[in-house]
Amino acid sequence: MSIRAVSLVSATVAALALLTAYPAAQAPTASSGAAAASNWVPAKTLDGQPDIQGMWINYDPTPFEVPLPTAARGGGGGGGVGPSTDFDDTAPRRVPRRRSMVVDPPSGRVPVLPWAEAKRADDLAKIQDHWVHQTPWDRCITRGGSPGGMFPGAYGNGYRIVQSRGTVAILYEMIHELRIIHVDGRPPISPKIRQWNGDSRGRWEGNTLVVNVGNYHDRGTIASNAASGRIRGIPHTADLQVVERFTIVDKDTLNYRVTITDPKVYSSPWTVEMPLIRDDSYQMFEYACHEGNRAMPNTLSAGRALEKQQK
Amino acid sequence: MRIPKQLVGAGCALAAVGLGIVLVQPTAGQAPAGYKGPRLANGKPDLNGVWQTINAANWDLEPHPGAPSPVLAFGAAGAVQPGLGVVVGNEIPYLPAARAKKEENARNWLTADPEVKCYLPGVPRATYIGHPFQILQSNDFVLIGYQYASASRSIPLRPRTEEAPVNTWMGDSVGRWDGDTLVVDSESFNDETWFDRAGNYHSDALRVTERYTPVDSNIIQYEATIEDPKVFSRPWMIRMPIYRRVEPNIQLLEFKCVEYVEELMYGHLKKR
Numbered sequence: 078m079s080i081r082a083v084s085l086v087s088a089t090v091a092a093l094a095l096l097t098a099y100p101a102a103q104a105p106t107a108s109s110g111a112a113a114a115s116n117w118v119p120a121k122t123l124d125g126q127p128d129i130q131g132m133w134i135n136y137d138p139t140p141f142e143v144p145l146p147t148a149a150r151g152g153g154g155g156g157g158v159g160p161s162t163d164f165d166d167t168a169p170r171r172v173p174r175r176r177s178m179v180v181d182p183p184s185g186r187v188p189v190l191p192w193a194e195a196k197r198a199d200d201l202a203k204i205q206d207h208w209v210h211q212t213p214w215d216r217c218i219t220r221g222g223s224p225g226g227m228f229p230g231a232y233g234n235g236y237r238i239v240q241s242r243g244t245v246a247i248l249y250e251m252i253h254e255l256r257i258i259h260v261d262g263r264p265p266i267s268p269k270i271r272q273w274n275g276d277s278r279g280r281w282e283g284n285t286l287v288v289n290v291g292n293y294h295d296r297g298t299i300a301s302n303a304a305s306g307r308i309r310g311i312p313h314t315a316d317l318q319v320v321e322r323f324t325i326v327d328k329d330t331l332n333y334r335v336t337i338t339d340p341k342v343y344s345s346p347w348t349v350e351m352p353l354i355r356d357d358s359y360q361m362f363e364y365a366c367h368e369g370n371r372a373m374p375n376t377l378s379a380g381r382a383l384e385k386q387q388k
Numbered sequence: 389m390r391i392p393k394q395l396v397g398a399g400c401a402l403a404a405v406g407l408g409i410v411l412v413q414p415t416a417g418q419a420p421a422g423y424k425g426p427r428l429a430n431g432k433p434d435l436n437g438v439w440q441t442i443n444a445a446n447w448d449l450e451p452h453p454g455a456p457s458p459v460l461a462f463g464a465a466g467a468v469q470p471g472l473g474v475v476v477g478n479e480i481p482y483l484p485a486a487r488a489k490k491e492e493n494a495r496n497w498l499t500a501d502p503e504v505k506c507y508l509p510g511v512p513r514a515t516y517i518g519h520p521f522q523i524l525q526s527n528d529f530v531l532i533g534y535q536y537a538s539a540s541r542s543i544p545l546r547p548r549t550e551e552a553p554v555n556t557w558m559g560d561s562v563g564r565w566d567g568d569t570l571v572v573d574s575e576s577f578n579d580e581t582w583f584d585r586a587g588n589y590h591s592d593a594l595r596v597t598e599r600y601t602p603v604d605s606n607i608i609q610y611e612a613t614i615e616d617p618k619v620f621s622r623p624w625m626i627r628m629p630i631y632r633r634v635e636p637n638i639q640l641l642e643f644k645c646v647e648y649v650e651e652l653m654y655g656h657l658k659k660r
Contacts, residue, residue: 123429123527130526206659208650218646219538237542239531241524242428242436246531248542253508253558255533255540257522263637272642361542363556367646368507368580377657384659 117327119284122240126260127284129245129325132361133236133353135172135229135333141306141349143177143185172352178228181336181348187308188344197298197310205380208373212310214301216373217366219273220251221301223290223319224335224349226274230302235361236353245279245286252366258288266292271315273297284326290319299337314341329355425568425602428525433568433602435523435530438633438640441610444471445516446503448586449626451478458498468585474516476625480588486619493587502581505653506645508539508557510581511574511596512612512626520633522640530563530570535640543572552576555592570600583614591618606632 120128177185203210214220220230226249227236235250243261248254260279270276271294279288295315300308317339324332331353338346426434444452451473457466482490493500503509509517519535530543543563552560552575559574579592595615603609608630615623 123525130529208654208658216646216650218644237531239524239526239529241526241531242434244436244524246524246533248531248540252538253540254538255531257524257533257640259639263639266637266639266641270641273644274642362552362554363508363558365508365557368502368557373650373654374657377654380659381657 117284117325119325119328124240124242126240126245126281127286127325128240129286129323129331130238130240131355132357132359133238133331134356134359135227135234135236135351135353137172137174137178137229137234137351139172139175139178139351141178141228141300141304141308142187143179172354178349178351179347180334180350182345187311187347189308189311190342190344193311193342194307196312197307200310200312205376205383208377209296211373211376212298212301213273213296214251214366217252217370219254219297220249221274221297221299223256223274223277223288223321224337225298225300225302225305226251226254226256227321227333227335227351228300228302228305228349229351230304233364235359237361248361250361250364252364258286260286268292271295275317275319284324286321286323288319288321288323290321291317293317299339299342311342313339316341326352331355423603425605428527430527432525432565433570434525435570435600435602435608436525438520438522438638439608439630440520440633441516441518441628441630443474443516443628444469445474445626445628446513446518446584447471449473449475449584449588450480450586452586474626474628476627481621481624483619483621490587490589493582493589495587497585497587500587501585503585504649506537506649507580509534509536510557510577510583511541511559511561512598512614513581513583514539514541514558515598515610515612515630516628519643520638520640530572533640535643537643537645541574548573557581559594559596566599568602572596572598572600574598589619590614590616593618600630603629606634608632 122128122130179185179187182188200210204215208216220226230251233250237248239246239248243259245258245260247256247258249256254274256274256277258277258279260281262280263278265278266276271292273294273296275290276292277288277290279286293313293315295313297313298309299311299313301310303309317337320336322334324334326332332350333353334348334350336346336348337343428434447468448471452468452471454470455468457463457468459466498504503517514521514534514536517534517536521532521534524531524533528545530545532541532543534540539558541558541561543561545563545565548562555576555578557578557580560576561572561574563570563572565571574596575594577590577592577594579590582589593616597613599611601609609627610630611625611627613623613625614620
C-alpha cells in the first residue's frame with residue numbers, strides 16, 4: 078500500500094474526526110492570547126507532568142510568511158510562501174487558514190539577511206554538484222527536530238508524543254526522528270558537542286512546556302520543506318538558539334510557538350506559531366528515507382550527464 | 389514455541405566488571421526470586437533510562453575468534469572482536485540453501501552489510517549494535533530510541549489489532565507485560581536487514597519475540613526468539629544482559645551516520 082493511499086484512507090477517517098471533535102478550531106492569534114488564557118486542566122502523567130501525550134498532526138494551509146503582493150501561490154523559491162499545493166489529499170485535515178505562520182515580526186516576514194538568501198540561492202543552483210548543497214531532508218539526514226521538523230510540509234506531518242520519567246519524547250513521522258527533551262533539570266551538554274538538531278532542555282510553566290535548544294552546528298538549514306517558501310534552505314550558524322513553547326490549550330489542541338535567534342542570519346529574532354491537532358486515528362508509518370534515496374544518486378548523475386553533453 | 393532456558397555464561401558479566409557496574413549473576417529470562425525493582429506509579433517495572441549491551445554479538449551472533457579487519461588501514465582498531473556467542477545452543481539452525489546465502493553474505497560483508505551504508509538496523513540487531521539506546525515508558529506506550537542512525541521503535545502496549553499494511557526495516561511491534569517481563573512481538577519486517585556483520589540474515593517472514601526482564605536495578609536480561617521458516621529449520625533464541633548506563637548525565641547523542649557514508653555511496657557522482 079503506498080504512503081499516498083494510506084494517507085487517503087486516514088484522511089477520510091481524520092476528516093470525520095475533525096468535523097465531530099474539532100468543530101470550532103481556535104486558530105491562535107498573533108498575540109497567542111487564546112493559548113495563554115486557557116484554563117483547561119490536563120491530566121497528569123505517571124511522573125506528574127501535564128499530559129500532552131498522543132498523536133498530533135499539523136496539516137495547515139496557512140502560508141509560512143505573509144505573501145508579497147506579487148507572489149504566486151505555491152511552494153518553492155521565488156516569491157513562494159508555501160504551502161505546496163501538490164498533496165491535496167491532506168486537505169480535510171487542515172486547520173483554519175491564518176494570515177501567516179510567522180507571527181513576529183508583525184509584518185509576518187522573516188527578517189533574513191541578504192547573504193543568507195544568496196547562500197540559499199547558490200546552494201539550490203548547485204544541487205547537482207554535491208550533496209552538501211542539498212537540504213538535510215533531501216539528504217535524508219533529518220527534516221530538523223527543531224524547529225524545521227515542526228513546520229508542516231506537504232505530507233508526513235504526524236508527531237507522537239510520549240512522556241516518561243523526566244522526559245518528553247516527540248517521534249516525528251519525517252525520517253523517524255525521535256527527539257528526547259529532558260525535563261529533569263540537567264545541565265546542557267558540552268559546547269564541544271554540536272548536532273544537527275542541537276540539544277533540548279525543557280521545563281514546565283503551568284500547562285506550557287518551554288524548551289531551550291542550543292548546541293547546533295552550522296551545517297543545517299532552518300527549514301527544509303518547500304512549504305516554508307523562501308525560508309527553505311536558509312542556513313543557520315552554530316549560534317542558533319531556539320525557544321519553543323508547547324501549550325496544551327484543550328484536549329485536542331497543542332499550541333506550538335517557536336522563537337528563532339541567529340544574529341548572523343536574521344536582523345532580529347522571529348517567531349512562528351501554529352496549532353497541533355490531536356488525531357489518534359492518524360497512522361504513522363516508518364519513513365525510511367536514506368534507505369530508499371534514489372533522488373540523491375539520480376540528481377548527481379544527471380548533473381554529470383549534463384556536463385558530458387555540454388562538453 | 390518455548391525454548392528451554394539455560395543459565396547465561398559469566399563472560400558478559402566478567403566483561404562488565406571492569407566498567408564498574410554492580411553485577412548480580414542473572415538467571416535467564418526471569419527475575420531472581422524475590423527481586424522487586426523500581427516501579428512506575430502504575431505498578432509496572434520502571435525500565436526508563438539509557439541502556440547498552442557489552443558483547444561482540446554485532447560482529448557475529450555465533451561463537452567466533454578474533455580476526456583482522458578487512459580494511460588494512462584500520463589495523464587493530466577495526467579488527468574483529470572475539471566473542472563466546474549469544475545464540476542459545478551456539479548454532480543458528482539454517483536451512484541448507486540459507487546457510488549458503490549466509491556464507492555468501494559473510495564474504496561480501498563490506499559491500500552487502502546494511503550497517504556499512506547506515507541503513508536502519510532492524511530487530512534485534514538494534515539492541516546489540518553497540519550504541520546506547522533509551523527506553524521511554526508511559527502508561528500505555530513504550531518508545532525505544534536507538535543512538536545508531538536515529539532509529540526508533542514505537543511499541544503500543546495492546547494486542548495487535550491488524551496486520552501492518554507495509555513491511556518495514558524496524559517492523560511492527562506491540563508489547564505486553566508478562567509479570568515483570570516486557571514482551572514485545574514484532575512482525576512485518578522487510579528482508580533488507582542483517583543480524584550481524586557475519587552475514588546472518590532473515591527473510592520478510594521474520595517474527596521476533598523479545599523479553600526484557602529486569603533482574604537488578606541496572607540489568608535487564610534480554611532474550612529474542614527468532615522465527616523465519618523461509619530461512620531457519622526451527623525457532624531459535626539469543627540471550628544477553630543489557631546494562632544500564634549509570635552516568636548521571638547520560639543521554640543519547642546524534643549518530644546520524646548518513647552524513648558519514650555519503651562520500652562512500654555517492655562520491656563517484658559528485659562534480660570534479
